[in-house]
Amino acid sequence: MNNKNDFSTKLNPNLNIAGRLSLGFINHPLTAISIFLILALGYISLIVMPREENPQIKVSGGAVIVAMPGATPSQIQKVIINPLEKKLREIKGIEHIYSFAKDSIAIVQVQYFIGEDKESSNLKLYNQIMRNMDMMPKGAMTPIIKTMDIDTDIPITTIAFYSQKKNNKDLISQTELYKQIDKLSKELNKIDNVALINLKGEKKEQYNILLNSNKISQYNLSMVEVLKRVKALAYNTPNINGDTKNNELLVFGIKQAIKSSKDIENIIISYQNGIAVYLKDIAKVEKSYDIQNKKEAILYQRDKNNNFEKTSNITMSISKLKGANSVVINEEIFDYMDSIKDDLLKKHIKYTITRDDGYTANNAVNSLVQNLLISIxxxxxxxIFSLGFKEAMIVSLAVPMILSVTLFVGFILGETINRITLFALIVSLGMLVDAAIIVIENIHRHRKDKPDANIEILSINATNEIGNATNIATIAIILTFLPMFFVGGMMGQFMHPLPVFVPIALVVSLIVAYAYTPYLVKKFL
Incomplete structure (x- = not known):
């Protein structure tokens, strides 16, 4: 413009994008309504947007299991694993292949590059195996393809179940505890968006046969002979697997064919001089838990004397479906647990929540909101001290508007609220107010020089004046974050929200500053 008088009396005929936005919104009847709409969308996005502790990472992979009864590991390697590896390497996106050759079985595991689409990777693996079924040797069984799902491998909550004690003795056995918790897991699995439930430290019921080596030697028997007779119990066929002392027939495959430890004790192992040698003659049979399972879950709790007390427990790990809200799911889980708490106590079962990702994610979001309010x-x-009270209130209103639009766009893009998302918003917080401060400071400066000037024209021209420079400065900051889109591997996936949310927030900050700051200045200054 030619002179300062024109700046406050005539609109600049060459308006840039900042000036055009100001001109479009400053007198529009829906501008005020759009402010409330933006804040409402932000609040809804904050409530509805899925919350989780960490961003979900795309990790794809799978295992191909091929059984070939009677084959040795060297045969398995030659006729199954080597040809299979060759075909699998033809699949684009596979990073590593690991193979294991065992007696009668081949296991080939594939790992894709991090970031590969899971559904597409699973389909490519399945198609490659099915397309090359003709290469399977005679005698090999149909391959089993098991895909990896990292989304369901990471639990969002864990609950430790343990027995009540009286005189330092458990009031319920570990096997009975497992039965009750196993039933409970099936009920919890019915809750919406619960993907997988695993139990750790469980003690499954079984009959344990404790052999006496001295008695085995006394009857001139070998461990192999005893093992073969005992293994015969496992065959699930209608054939007779052994006779008992009472000349009864044991037909396995029929439900509850073995009703007590005595049924096992009376299994005939051998004959010595025409006299039957029963299992009870050389071993002790007891109904207990799977003692071969060495895995155990331990819970440490403080007692009345503030000392740590060690308790065996069964830990239930619950994971969610991808994109589901861990806060909502955990609330439903804990509400259900509260509803059956009394029933569990009647069965002498207590529980402690040992992990709650929903609580962590919720606290992180609430902490962000508090920090934002403090920052504002x-x-x-x-x-207030540099520009004035009204100017300060206008800039302060811009911050929640910017964050509201940013969260809404993130929600539309399918993003979640997690610690990296919050970190991105906190990082960009200091930059979000730059554009609004620059706009209102320029308007304030020109208005101070010409207090009687037309505030509408002055606001548009002042915004237009700093538009290009502010755009370039903001674009330069955005460009520093864009290279993070090309970071590969685990780190690139983990830090993905940074190059998404920071540029969105900065672009939105420009729009809000250009469109709404002049409008608010006209209304309140």
Whole structure:
């Protein structure tokens, strides 16, 4: 423009994008309504947007299991694993292949590059195996393809179940505890968006046969002979597997064919001089838990004397479906647990929640909101002393508007609220108010020079004046984050929200500053 008088009396005929936005919104009847709409969308996005502790990472992989009864590991390697590896390497996106050759079985595991689409990777693996079924040797069984799902491998909550004690003795056995918790897991699995439930430290019921080596030698028997007779119990066929002392027939495959330890004790192992040698003659049979399972879950709790007390427990790990809200799921799980708490106590079962990702994610979001409010307050105080009270309030209103639009766009893009998302918003917080401060400071400066000037024209021209420079500065900051889109591997996936949310927030900050700051200045200054 030619002179300062024109700046306050005539609109610049060459408006840039900042000036055009100001001109479009400053007198529009829906501008005020759009402010409330933006804040409402932000609040809804904050409530509805799925919350989780960490961003979900795309990790794809799978295992191909091929059984070939009677084959040795060297045969398995030659006729199954080597040809299979060759075909699998033809699949694009596979990073590593690991193979294991065992007696009668081949296991080939594939790992894709991090970031490969899971569904597409699973389909490519399945198609490659099915397309090359003709290469399977005679005698090999149909391959089993098991895909990896990292989304369901990471639990969002864990609950430790343990027995009540009286005189330092458990009131319920570990096997009975497992039965009750196993039933409970099936009920919890019915809750919406619960993907998988695993139990750790469980003790499954079984009959344990404790052999006496001295008695085995006394009857001139070998461990192999005893083992073969005992293994015969496992055959699930209608054939007779052994006779008992009472000349009864044991037909396995029939439900509850073995009803007590005595049925096992009376299994005939051998004959010595025409006299039957029963299992009870050389071993002790007891109904207990699977003692071969060495895995155990231990819970440490403080007692009345503030000392740690060690308790065996069964830990239930619950994972969610991808994109589901861990806060909502955990609330439903814990509500259900509260509803059956009394029933569990009647069965002498207590529980402790040992992990709650929903609580962590919720606290992180609430902490962000608190920090944002504190930041807005600090910004307002600083601007009150430098620009004035009304100017400070206008800039303070811009911050929640910017964050509201940013969260809504993230929700539309399918993003979740997690610690990296929050970190991205906190990182960009200091930059979000830059554009609004620059706009209102320029309007404030021109208005101070010409207090009687037309505030509408002055606001548009002042916004237009700093538009290009502010755009370039903001674009330069955005460009520093864009290279993070090309970071590969685990780190690239984990830090993905940073190059998504920071550029969105900065672009939105420009739009809000250009469109709404002049409007608010006209209304309140």
């Amino acid at each position: 307050f600090i910004i307002a105080i600083l601007l």
